[in-house]
Amino acid sequence: MALVSSVTGIPIVTRPLQHPAPGDVTPDRAEIEAWKQAFRKNLFYVLGRFQATATVNDKYLALAYSARDRLLDRWVKTSETYYRAKVRTVAVLSAEFLLGPHLGNTLVNLGAFDTARQAMEELGLDFAGLLDQEEEPGLGNGGLGRLAACYLDSLATLQIPSIGYGIRYEFGIFHQHIRDGWQIETADKWLRLGNPWEITRPEIAFDIGFAGHTEPYTDANGRCRVRWIPGRVVRSTAHDTAIPGYRVNTANLLRLWSAQAVNSFDFASFDVGDYYGAVEEKVASETISKVLYPNDSAVRGKQLRLEQQYFLVSCALQDMMRIHLQTAPDPSRFHEKYAVQLNDTHPALAIAELMRILLDDHGMEWEPAWAITQQTMGYTNHTLLPEALETWSVGLFASVLPRHLELVYEINRRFLDEVRRRYPGDDDRIRRMSLIDESGHRSVRMAHLACVGSHAINGVAALHSELLRRDVLRDFSALWPDKFRNVTNGVSPRRFMMLINPALTRLLTEAIGPAWTRDLDALRALELLADDPAFRAEWGGVKRRNREALAAEIGRKTSVAPDPASLFDVQVKRFHEYKRQHLNLLHVITLYHRLKHDPGCAAPPRTVVFAGKAAPGYMMAKRIIKLVHCVAEVVNNDRSTSDRLRVAFIPDYNVKHSERIFPGADLSEQISTAGKEASGTGNMKFALNGALTIGTLDGANVEIREAVGADNFFLFGMTVEDVRRRLAAGYRPYEHYRADEELRAVIDAIADGTFSGGDRELFKPIVDNLLGPDPFMLLADYRSYVDCQDEVGHAWGDRDRWTRASILNVARMGPFSSDRSIREYCRDIWHVKPVPIGD
Numbered sequence: 001m002a003l004v005s006s007v008t009g010i011p012i013v014t015r016p017l018q019h020p021a022p023g024d025v026t027p028d029r030a031e032i033e034a035w036k037q038a039f040r041k042n043l044f045y046v047l048g049r050f051q052a053t054a055t056v057n058d059k060y061l062a063l064a065y066s067a068r069d070r071l072l073d074r075w076v077k078t079s080e081t082y083y084r085a086k087v088r089t090v091a092v093l094s095a096e097f098l099l100g101p102h103l104g105n106t107l108v109n110l111g112a113f114d115t116a117r118q119a120m121e122e123l124g125l126d127f128a129g130l131l132d133q134e135e136e137p138g139l140g141n142g143g144l145g146r147l148a149a150c151y152l153d154s155l156a157t158l159q160i161p162s163i164g165y166g167i168r169y170e171f172g173i174f175h176q177h178i179r180d181g182w183q184i185e186t187a188d189k190w191l192r193l194g195n196p197w198e199i200t201r202p203e204i205a206f207d208i209g210f211a212g213h214t215e216p217y218t219d220a221n222g223r224c225r226v227r228w229i230p231g232r233v234v235r236s237t238a239h240d241t242a243i244p245g246y247r248v249n250t251a252n253l254l255r256l257w258s259a260q261a262v263n264s265f266d267f268a269s270f271d272v273g274d275y276y277g278a279v280e281e282k283v284a285s286e287t288i289s290k291v292l293y294p295n296d297s298a299v300r301g302k303q304l305r306l307e308q309q310y311f312l313v314s315c316a317l318q319d320m321m322r323i324h325l326q327t328a329p330d331p332s333r334f335h336e337k338y339a340v341q342l343n344d345t346h347p348a349l350a351i352a353e354l355m356r357i358l359l360d361d362h363g364m365e366w367e368p369a370w371a372i373t374q375q376t377m378g379y380t381n382h383t384l385l386p387e388a389l390e391t392w393s394v395g396l397f398a399s400v401l402p403r404h405l406e407l408v409y410e411i412n413r414r415f416l417d418e419v420r421r422r423y424p425g426d427d428d429r430i431r432r433m434s435l436i437d438e439s440g441h442r443s444v445r446m447a448h449l450a451c452v453g454s455h456a457i458n459g460v461a462a463l464h465s466e467l468l469r470r471d472v473l474r475d476f477s478a479l480w481p482d483k484f485r486n487v488t489n490g491v492s493p494r495r496f497m498m499l500i501n502p503a504l505t506r507l508l509t510e511a512i513g514p515a516w517t518r519d520l521d522a523l524r525a526l527e528l529l530a531d532d533p534a535f536r537a538e539w540g541g542v543k544r545r546n547r548e549a550l551a552a553e554i555g556r557k558t559s560v561a562p563d564p565a566s567l568f569d570v571q572v573k574r575f576h577e578y579k580r581q582h583l584n585l586l587h588v589i590t591l592y593h594r595l596k597h598d599p600g601c602a603a604p605p606r607t608v609v610f611a612g613k614a615a616p617g618y619m620m621a622k623r624i625i626k627l628v629h630c631v632a633e634v635v636n637n638d639r640s641t642s643d644r645l646r647v648a649f650i651p652d653y654n655v656k657h658s659e660r661i662f663p664g665a666d667l668s669e670q671i672s673t674a675g676k677e678a679s680g681t682g683n684m685k686f687a688l689n690g691a692l693t694i695g696t697l698d699g700a701n702v703e704i705r706e707a708v709g710a711d712n713f714f715l716f717g718m719t720v721e722d723v724r725r726r727l728a729a730g731y732r733p734y735e736h737y738r739a740d741e742e743l744r745a746v747i748d749a750i751a752d753g754t755f756s757g758g759d760r761e762l763f764k765p766i767v768d769n770l771l772g773p774d775p776f777m778l779l780a781d782y783r784s785y786v787d788c789q790d791e792v793g794h795a796w797g798d799r800d801r802w803t804r805a806s807i808l809n810v811a812r813m814g815p816f817s818s819d820r821s822i823r824e825y826c827r828d829i830w831h832v833k834p835v836p837i838g839d
């Protein structure tokens with residue numbers, strides 16, 4: 001029977017589904033009973049508890065084990081199928097996977113969300129409270145790590161054989177607390193209450209060498225070879241997590257490595273009574289997987305980080321070779337078996353490590369080994385910021401990885417010969433392109449190694465890929481134009497719509513059928529409804545309820561009680577000067593001044609929401625967080641304005657907290673200086689949940705605006721070209737300050753202690769930075785931003801227009817599904833095909 005939209009009466013074309021979507025179909029009675037039974041069994045047999053005395057965590061674990069049991073079936077079948085079919089496999093190498101809580105997402109992907117909810121409710125349990133109990137694995141800093149997690153979700157959903165390789169950090173990204181407006185960090189002990197999602201595989205273990213020396217020898221065939229004698233060896237252990245696809249039988253593998261000592265006790269030391277000496281090696285070895293580096297841009301020079309990077313790639317490649325040799329005893333076919341994607345340069349040592357394995361362990365010659373390596377590797381760049389381009393001092397590299405440095409030198413020698421042949425006599429180019437930067441202290445340029453050792457290089461949004469080709473990697477793009485590609489980022493609609501926004505999910509499915517849950521482009525059907533008054537009213541109702549939920553969340557987490565009828569203006573992301581949270585603050589203060597001096601002004605009530613962590617050593621970013629709190633303190637406590645303007649900072653931004661924020665947002669702040677944000681993915685999550693964007697032409701904003709239409713996007717600010725011209729002409733921020741009265745009043749208020757109890761020193765570094773160099777050009781964009789915010793206020797006043805734009809934003813978000821990104825990687829870079837898993 002044909003389904004008909006309850007709103008428009010338009011017939012809905014649906015494809016048959018294997019399992020019901022959340023909220024779609026009444027859960028099956030037998031299935032509900034099965035979940036109750038599984039829960040009771042797990043509580044008893046795995047946790048040794050009965051319901052009356054079980055803690056919330058026990059109950060969460062019992063439900064998590066019940067979900068995992070259902071996953072295991074798919075997981076085992078998937079690996080069996082892959083093993084038998086000897087499938088070509090994608091290996092995503094990433095120092096970060098920011099997964100977010102597993103339970104809710106697993107239930108959505110299994111099509112069992114409503115069933116499990118009903119089962120728990122029938123057992124008298126608070127289902128939402130159980131989901132909330134999960135402590136997320138915060139094994140990443142921000143966008144890069146979260147992108148890797150969305151990609152795993154899409155790889156499984158598209159039934160692509162894949163393995164994610166990463167590090168099982170014992171401490172993930174720090175927790176952020178706010179004391180007196182300042183960020184305080186505490187350790188993230190995410191494993192404290194157990195991790196029901198992983199299976200530890202002590203038998204999958206490798207020895208990872210460090211330091212020592214190399215020596216030449218002659219092999220049995222009389223050929224000269226090199227042997228690496230490591231000075232130190234660490235043992236790795238694999239911890240596996242299943243990654244289920246959405247309503248398919250595929251469950252792929254995420255394999256994270258932890259480090260142990262080869263021997264936990266040095267008995268020689270122990271025997272002579274040196275107990276501490278005896279455990280020293282154990283402690284030193286375990287340090288490698290102890291903690292995630294919490295920097296989201298510049299990472300410089302730390303030996304432990306280099307060791308982490310090598311640990312990851314050596315574990316991954318040894319494991320891949322082991323798996324490959326199980327079914328094809330021929331290392332020279334490695335590139336046929338695997339497509340490796342390097343998630344930025346953090347795993348770029350994989351290029352040297354694969355060479356080492358092929359040459360030293362398998363006795364291959366240089367040329368074939370190099371061809372295999374290049375055909376295997378693909379490199380994704382995530383940044384244009386010069387300080388984020390990784391380099392390692394040659395001295396440090398030599399002491400940690402002496403054999404790999406020799407290999408890097410040889411790769412470089414051959415590469416520079418090629419450059420010389422192409423550009424005879426161009427010594428400057430040689431200097432620029434060399435894998436070794438000889439300008440100051442000699443260092444290894446990891447981005448150059450990644451370019452030379454890969455067959456494909458891509459940026460993460462159209463503009464970013466273009467700027468890579470034009471600036472950062474210009475010489476490489478001139479030498480190998482065909483290696484360069486763009487794959488615009490995407491986000492998983494399972495987590496970032498179906499899981500986090502059940503009300504909108506339900507409305508969408510009622511209106512246009514469930515096809516969009518598998519094919520986000522099907523959201524286009526909503527366009528027909530954008531002018532339907534009844535549908536707009538329902539849409540507005542969903543947005544209002546989501547805003548109420550966000551207001552309640554803010555009330556729980558902060559001392560602010562926002563008005564749910566106000567415009568929710570949200571900026572959530574890492575704190576960084578280039579992301580310009582302080583530009584947002586300049587607008588907040590502008591608004592505050594206007595409300596105070598002209599209470600009759602047209603500005604509608606707004607709640608401005610911030611969340612995000614600053615790198616612990618990044619003092620300017622921490623001071624901007626302090627400024628948010630100080631401005632909030634004044635604005636929220638001023639009776640003359642507080643019904644029109646409120647400012648809230650939600651502490652400890654992470655995936656879990658983000659999930660409560662996106663659905664309630666009306667306005668998404670994407671206001672980086674043009675040319676600085678590679679892509680952004682928060683911008684996509686907001687728009688998918690019906691927020692309108694205020695943004696610059698930066699990163700994926702450009703493509704989002706093209707997709708949703710210029711009328712449905714608030715554009716302001718300089719373009720990349722404008723920035724370039726302005727800098728070339730000599731940028732003088734002070735002139736903006738002098739010429740713009742409103743701006744002057746704002747900066748003066750920050751400087752004169754209005755927000756710091758009269759303290760003129762506290763924000764001096766920010767004021768001096770803005771009036772002096774203003775490296776991120778806030779003052780140049782201020783007027784355009786504030787005018788654009790006025791337009792936002794205006795548009796919000798015309799609620800019909802706003803709702804229409806919100807619907808059209810969602811309708812046109814199809815291209816920003818991570819499924820689309822992964823299809824492009826499969827087609828253009830990896831050359832892999834789906835391998836469906838039967839029932």
Ligand code: F58
Nearest residue numbers: 141143144296297382460678679680681
């Ligand atoms: C981010 N990079 C980009 N790096 O800034 C963002 O525009 C993009 O959308 C996202 O990648 C995904 O492509 C990013 O998050 C890091 O966090 C690194 C962590 C390790 C040190 C260097 C930065």
